[in-house]
Amino acid sequence: MAEKTGTKTPRERYRSQVRAEIKERAWEQIATAGASALSLNAIAKQMGMSGPALYRYFAGRDELITELIRDAYRSLADTFRAASASGADVAALAHALRGWALDDPQRYFLVYGTPVPGYHAPDDVTAIASEIMATLLDACAALPPGDFATPFATHLEGHRQWADGHPAPPAALHRALAFWTRLHGVLSLELAGHFTGMGFDPPLLFAAELEDLSAH
Amino acid sequence: MAEKTGTKTPRERYRSQVRAEIKERAWEQIATAGASALSLNAIAKQMGMSGPALYRYFAGRDELITELIRDAYRSLADTFRAASASGADVAALAHALRGWALDDPQRYFLVYGTPVPGYHAPDDVTAIASEIMATLLDACAALPPGDFATPFATHLEGHRQWADGHPAPPAALHRALAFWTRLHGVLSLELAGHFTGMGFDPPLLFAAELEDLSAH
DNA sequence: CTGATGAGTTACAACTTCTAACGAACGCAA
DNA sequence: TTGCGTTCGTTAGAAGTTGTAACTCATCAG
Incomplete structure (x- = not known):
């Protein structure tokens, strides 16, 4: 959970923040429906952005x-x-x-x-x-x-x-x-x-x- | 695994047989890729029939x-x-x-x-x-x-x-x-x-x- | 022989992951 | 301030998935 928010360029700060939020949503999904039910698309929608955007943050x-x-x-x-x-x-x-x-x-x-x-x-x-x-x-x-x-x-x-x-x-x-x-x-x-x-x-x-x- | 193949109508015999084969393929898939990777479509294809056919046998x-x-x-x-x-x-x-x-x-x-x-x-x-x-x-x-x-x-x-x-x-x-x-x-x-x-x-x-x- | 039952089909909707191509915003550097 | 490149987010689309609906055709019973 501890995403490095140390001294970085603004872009890297933003990136870390988004990555952290993705993981947080992922944990919520896992807690309520199990790991097999984790959906990248659903996370993206929750965060107000379209599916493929997440692939900038995770392969x-x-x-x-x-x-x-x-x-x-x-x-x-x-x-x-x-x-x-x-x-x-x-x-x-x-x-x-x-x-x-x-x-x-x-x-x-x-x-x-x-x-x-x-x-x-x-x-x-x-x-x-x-x-x-x-x-x-x-x-x-x-x-x-x-x-x-x-x-x-x-x-x-x-x-x-x-x-x-x-x-x-x-x-x-x-x-x-x-x-x-x-x-x-x-x-x-x-x-x-x-x-x-x-x-x-x-x-x-x-x-x-x-x-x-x-x-x- | 022991699907009842007792005295039944021919149709029921066939049905039991197909159900048993579906389950066998399912076990193979599970053994090699885990339960979360089980795919009805893949089983159907393996058995030489199209996807929705399986829904006659399992809801x-x-x-x-x-x-x-x-x-x-x-x-x-x-x-x-x-x-x-x-x-x-x-x-x-x-x-x-x-x-x-x-x-x-x-x-x-x-x-x-x-x-x-x-x-x-x-x-x-x-x-x-x-x-x-x-x-x-x-x-x-x-x-x-x-x-x-x-x-x-x-x-x-x-x-x-x-x-x-x-x-x-x-x-x-x-x-x-x-x-x-x-x-x-x-x-x-x-x-x-x-x-x-x-x-x-x-x-x-x-x-x-x-x-x-x-x-x- | 006829007619109902049931198996399998295709077509489709609604999902999913993930790639590709594009545009736009952002930050850095001259 | 003015570029200019990096990076982000978008849409479009391919290839999967589960599952439903409607249709055809074989089979089995009366």
Whole structure:
């Protein structure tokens, strides 16, 4: 969302402003109808200009969506970094994640949802993903090994490309992966509405999983 | 996939056959390009007939996709029931789930992936979902409470609409939910390619989560 | 054999993304 | 201030899409 509005020529300022407004409208559409329903034409009409004008700002629908994905990743990374900067432990990180997800479920799904078979994220996006994992690893490294000194942790000791320069011990790596996959499991099913009508309280399930992750 | 080809009039036989072929082509398209890229026109062309002909068989794109979702749910329910019938424990159920998911990742995402904001699954689909959970509950009820005799399990004791007539004790309910959410967490991230390039072996993470679910 | 039912057709409307060509506005520089 | 080039927005149009309407023709039942 943070379009660079730094010192620039008037034309570049205008350009950035229009790009930002396009993305904002796009987010609105995505939030209400999902990413697959995003229409460049509809955005243009909303902004009072004709369809092809948008192609001055984005090469096409795909580039716009990629840009939104990038922003979504950055938004989560920023949320994590902010939490971490104010001394967040894994529990606080979990609640930051949950808050971020509930804030805009479709944004969450843009990052962690159903992938388009052919699509490959650009390198800078995967770099942001690494930053997110690094923040998580920091928090996990602050805990004793506990129940995560597992055989799989031993496997991770020799297969830690994703934690390349990170000093976290194997158990922390396993805990971080469990944190990620378990909370994603609860969150994605909750946001997708798979718990509706089951009767229990989804936040309590989230809390129970978090408890299990933090305690042992 | 199992279109009823029972005793019918010739016209109904033909109709069922064509419907089945449409769905088959649809599955191919979905597997290679995702559900959002499904095109009725393309299917018609593949089958050697003109676009609007398909509307004799499906009211529209949405109805076709809903039908595919229904089939996907049924397929998973059948897989679970077959596994359960041959005396599967939770571990065997987990491997059945994993096999089913890897068999056609887009089919998995059709069931557990990103939802369309407005969409509400028809009642018979939620009924199949309940059947799946019931099979899972059976397997979980066969295990001692273990670590799943939790505060959240107590909450479930009073909020078990989803396990209405099922005799499973609270700890089994909690275990079933953990089974579902944790394995879905690992599977969905794996199928979406979020583990690629991280270095570790996704099946081992799945196994580790399963181990944690079965042991305690 | 006849007549209703249903399948497939073409034609069309209303969308979509996206390209091409044009005009007009804008900002910079002489 | 006077150009002049860059960039923006326009319209026109191609090639798709979903979906409706009307028509033809085969098929099946009585």
